[in-house]
Amino acid sequence: MSQATLPATPQQSTPFYRDVRMIGILAQVAFVIIIILVGAFLLNNVRAGLRANGRVFSWNFLNQTAGFEIAEGPTFLTSDTYRRAFVVGAINTLRVAGIGIVLATLLGVTIGIARLSTNWLVRTLATIYVEIIRNTPLLVQLFFWYFAVILSLPDIRNAINMPGLGMISNRGVQLSWPFITVTGSGWRIWLLGALIAAVLVGIWQRRRLRAQGKLVGGFGVASLTFLLVAVIGYGVTYLTADLPANMTYELRRGDRGTLYVDANANGAYDNNVDRPLAFVLVNLLAEDGSMLATTRTDNEGAFIFTDLGEQQGESITWEKPTPVIISRPQMQGFNARGGLPIKPEYAGLLLGLVIYTAAFISEIVRAGINSVPKGQWEASRALGLNAGATLRMVVLPQALRVAIPPMTSQFLNLTKNSSLAVAVGYPDLFGVSQTILNQSGAELQIFVMLMGTYLSFSLITSAFTNWYNRRMSLKER
Amino acid sequence: MAQADFTPNVWVNRQHPQPARKAPPSEVGVLGWLRANLFSSIGNTLLTLLTAVVVYTLVPNIIAWVAEANWFPVWANRKLLAVGGYPAERLMQPMLILMLLSFLFGVSGGRWGSIVRNVAIGLGVILLLWTVAPTGSWVQVRMGIALALLVVGYLIGRFLPVPNRVLALAWVLFIPIGLLLLSGGIRLFGLAWFPWGPPVPSNLWGGLLLTSLLTIIGISCSFPIGVALALGRRSNLPAIRYFCIAYIEFIRGVPLISLLFMAMVVLPLFLPAGMTNPANVTRAVIAITLFSAAYLAETVRGGLAAVPKGQYEAADALGLGGWQKLRMIVLPQALRAVIPALVGQFIGLFKDTSLVALVGLTDFLNAGRSVLVQPAWSQIAGGITYEVYLAIAVVYLVFSFGMSWASRSLEHQLGVGKR
Numbered sequence: 001m002s003q004a005t006l007p008a009t010p011q012q013s014t015p016f017y018r019d020v021r022m023i024g025i026l027a028q029v030a031f032v033i034i035i036i037l038v039g040a041f042l043l044n045n046v047r048a049g050l051r052a053n054g055r056v057f058s059w060n061f062l063n064q065t066a067g068f069e070i071a072e073g074p075t076f077l078t079s080d081t082y083r084r085a086f087v088v089g090a091i092n093t094l095r096v097a098g099i100g101i102v103l104a105t106l107l108g109v110t111i112g113i114a115r116l117s118t119n120w121l122v123r124t125l126a127t128i129y130v131e132i133i134r135n136t137p138l139l140v141q142l143f144f145w146y147f148a149v150i151l152s153l154p155d156i157r158n159a160i161n162m163p164g165l166g167m168i169s170n171r172g173v174q175l176s177w178p179f180i181t182v183t184g185s186g187w188r189i190w191l192l193g194a195l196i197a198a199v200l201v202g203i204w205q206r207r208r209l210r211a212q213g214k215l216v217g218g219f220g221v222a223s224l225t226f227l228l229v230a231v232i233g234y235g236v237t238y239l240t241a242d243l244p245a246n247m248t249y250e251l252r253r254g255d256r257g258t259l260y261v262d263a264n265a266n267g268a269y270d271n272n273v274d275r276p277l278a279f280v281l282v283n284l285l286a287e288d289g290s291m292l293a294t295t296r297t298d299n300e301g302a303f304i305f306t307d308l309g310e311q312q313g314e315s316i317t318w319e320k321p322t323p324v325i326i327s328r329p330q331m332q333g334f335n336a337r338g339g340l341p342i343k344p345e346y347a348g349l350l351l352g353l354v355i356y357t358a359a360f361i362s363e364i365v366r367a368g369i370n371s372v373p374k375g376q377w378e379a380s381r382a383l384g385l386n387a388g389a390t391l392r393m394v395v396l397p398q399a400l401r402v403a404i405p406p407m408t409s410q411f412l413n414l415t416k417n418s419s420l421a422v423a424v425g426y427p428d429l430f431g432v433s434q435t436i437l438n439q440s441g442a443e444l445q446i447f448v449m450l451m452g453t454y455l456s457f458s459l460i461t462s463a464f465t466n467w468y469n470r471r472m473s474l475k476e477r
Numbered sequence: 478m479a480q481a482d483f484t485p486n487v488w489v490n491r492q493h494p495q496p497a498r499k500a501p502p503s504e505v506g507v508l509g510w511l512r513a514n515l516f517s518s519i520g521n522t523l524l525t526l527l528t529a530v531v532v533y534t535l536v537p538n539i540i541a542w543v544a545e546a547n548w549f550p551v552w553a554n555r556k557l558l559a560v561g562g563y564p565a566e567r568l569m570q571p572m573l574i575l576m577l578l579s580f581l582f583g584v585s586g587g588r589w590g591s592i593v594r595n596v597a598i599g600l601g602v603i604l605l606l607w608t609v610a611p612t613g614s615w616v617q618v619r620m621g622i623a624l625a626l627l628v629v630g631y632l633i634g635r636f637l638p639v640p641n642r643v644l645a646l647a648w649v650l651f652i653p654i655g656l657l658l659l660s661g662g663i664r665l666f667g668l669a670w671f672p673w674g675p676p677v678p679s680n681l682w683g684g685l686l687l688t689s690l691l692t693i694i695g696i697s698c699s700f701p702i703g704v705a706l707a708l709g710r711r712s713n714l715p716a717i718r719y720f721c722i723a724y725i726e727f728i729r730g731v732p733l734i735s736l737l738f739m740a741m742v743v744l745p746l747f748l749p750a751g752m753t754n755p756a757n758v759t760r761a762v763i764a765i766t767l768f769s770a771a772y773l774a775e776t777v778r779g780g781l782a783a784v785p786k787g788q789y790e791a792a793d794a795l796g797l798g799g800w801q802k803l804r805m806i807v808l809p810q811a812l813r814a815v816i817p818a819l820v821g822q823f824i825g826l827f828k829d830t831s832l833v834a835l836v837g838l839t840d841f842l843n844a845g846r847s848v849l850v851q852p853a854w855s856q857i858a859g860g861i862t863y864e865v866y867l868a869i870a871v872v873y874l875v876f877s878f879g880m881s882w883a884s885r886s887l888e889h890q891l892g893v894g895k896r
Contacts, residue, residue: 122525
């Protein structure tokens, strides 16, 4: 054997301090001990500091009365607790993030495609947009949109009217908006049914087409089904639904009042007990029964007749409304009533976030489409697929695989960036937490809750991204 | 074989080829470009016309507005925007930093070229503008000196053999020297040395000066932490790996503004009793550093993943130790691969420092906002909100876009992915 040529070395075990595995274990133990020591030191400081100020760490403050108002989102009364304030803040964050994500995606995809356009003018404009937006801080943009643009819009009396769409003023936007009325509540079930029917029909049609060896389709038939069921449902609801029993009204000063269902049958309107009836057409009658004016109740059941002059009404009658009405904003005195009001803070924040995020999304879309080799287009055309089918079946699946993960991270960025709402005074999660902190002085608890909530958004997003990456990763055989 | 019987069945005139005809005028030159880029189809033509109408109605209005807008308040507040509340009689100190910076950029640009040279050129242009701008004060002279130092530095770096090590050391020393100049001296072990008068407290530092300070210190402090976190995340020791993952994911999951706010409110709670609260600027720097380190770590991790396994094995085969392997083989390749991404991060950090405006620091954004509330401009009809915010945005835009432009040539030079 070759043993002979080598000098015989005595079999010696490596000393433990030269053993790589041992060093690793020791290093980790040392690391953990250091972390624990640092953590203990910090916690001890907190404990000592709290004790020195005579304070205790507890979560009881969550049940205290908040005592402040939250101008947007779900109803919040000053008598509600801090706990509910925090929840309302979180809902407000999701309210702006959810709409923002949808709008930013639409705008971003449009700009991304524009940047790839063969049209020089369109391409150049899109590039200028992206470069300007990406290279200025979001906070500057938010300040600009809110303080410079929205707040210097004309006041409500001179509001800019967009026929059919709504009005814009420095008090925000009031959109014409469809609302489901008191007779239309049954229609929601029809809509749900229409959706289920459409999905089923779509799947059935797709199977049928595939069995015939055709390219997959079925979207058209599904949409048609949805439309058909929804329209039938609308008619049926309108014919069968009736106005609720014991409807009554209050009429004050001959021209205003509230229309409601008298739930406790005491003949007077009680704010939290009786149910106001929104979007019902009401007619004002004079003493002799002649009709003086017509209006529609607002979303809180209130009505007011204007332009009556000296006349005063004696009673009102009402008509059964259609299941859905489109409420248009109208000027009444110094206020705009009706429609869907959007506060200037919400509008400014949404505008800033959407325009900012769309620039980043457009870059992702562009990179995604560019990542599909030109040969893929050519090959699918050579196979006889038309342009639409090429895009749908060859290019998009490959582009999406590249684009979806960075896209979700942009969605998450938008959600996190919505914390800049404090800059424009929109009461989001962060803004509300700040108010709670200032009032209650519970810094650590708020810190934990705030970070925990944002982290859970982030973890949900990354769980989705990981799932998607696993599903879409190239199956190499 | 049957090959011999092959005769071509096409006759080709090789002696007298017809000269190629000229391309039709509609396909080349200006006309061809117009046709290909603007009017290639009916839809495209409509799109062009529509966009042209929009541009044609908007652009003259925008130009007219810019010409008529009242830019005087911004111009009158240039000192506030540049350095915030820094005492006027002590402006020589930040000016010295600028001169030092110009000189260093000059030498480095001459020595290293590429992106550093581009940045040096950009700095030179800005200095030149301030030298010729009619500010009618010592500012012009001082800016001229800084410009001269930049040029001299460039020539030195270009033609004299300045060792890289000396230059790198100069950059490392730049930050402490800069801080020393800014506060106007140093207090160490009971000894105080303030040659220019009483120290300038950090709450007076502001404007573009504070924004650059936060950016530079943020990036230089977070860089080593980020590299360490990236290495830790790839470590095969689970305790260290999980700690790094937890840290990175935590920071990346929460917004910067919440970290900044917590650094202002919660940080003092964690300090031992009797320790004075750090200055607001310091707390902001801590939050920005902790934030930026997590993002840097992810970028560097991408670079580490791009180093082929063979490089590690080759280093092992050469008998390099762990530290040597990292310093001489792995990190140079990993960092080179991600320099463009690092520049992007630098730009992002520069923009993100504007958030300190929300926790009450007078950075560039807040300095600009304070112009808005000055009583002198309250009589101006229509206000000056548009002008001030646009001016702020343009300055951020020039710096960010300048940096991204400077780094654009880099990707070709480094040949990322081509080696």
